[in-house]
Amino acid sequence: MIKNFLAALAIVFSSTVALAADGHVFKFDDVAWQPAGLDGVEMAVLWGEEEDSSAMYAFRIQPGVTIPAHTHSSDYWGIAVQGNWVHIDADGHEVITGQDSYALIRADDVHADRCNGPEVCINLLDFVGARDLTFKE
Numbered sequence: 001m002i003k004n005f006l007a008a009l010a011i012v013f014s015s016t017v018a019l020a021a022d023g024h025v026f027k028f029d030d031v032a033w034q035p036a037g038l039d040g041v042e043m044a045v046l047w048g049e050e051e052d053s054s055a056m057y058a059f060r061i062q063p064g065v066t067i068p069a070h071t072h073s074s075d076y077w078g079i080a081v082q083g084n085w086v087h088i089d090a091d092g093h094e095v096i097t098g099q100d101s102y103a104l105i106r107a108d109d110v111h112a113d114r115c116n117g118p119e120v121c122i123n124l125l126d127f128v129g130a131r132d133l134t135f136k137e
Helices: 002-022
Strands: 041-047 056-061 066-071 076-082 084-089 094-097 102-105 111-116 121-127
Touching (some): 076 084, 084 121
Antiparallel strands (some): 041 056, 076 121, 084 111
16 A cells, blocks of 8 residues: 555656646645634545545644544555654654655554644645544544
8 A cells, every 4th residue: 555655756756856747746835724623724535435445635734733642444644745743652652754755544543743843744644444543432
């Protein structure tokens, strides 16, 4: 799955450069962002369909905003295309995922996320199955 995800990103980024002259470039400022249920967090489907789990999601998190501890029922691959996206594991260990790395979050792993400022974080997430979220108490 990661090979497909990275291949898709490579195609998107190489196509963006090749198609810039004729207007096929999508700017994150122009994406149809929707509230994601937490103040300071928005999401958008960039391509694919939510109904068949083929959607590629973008999440925009404002600097300093933390998404509390939660789990997902499916694995997901994620990459930060802007900002410093911090993953916080169940033991409180923090790792910054910048533009030099990507993350794999396993189904049912308790984790939290935060955007370290000063820049807004924009992350691409590819769920291996349905996208859901369950907050932990």
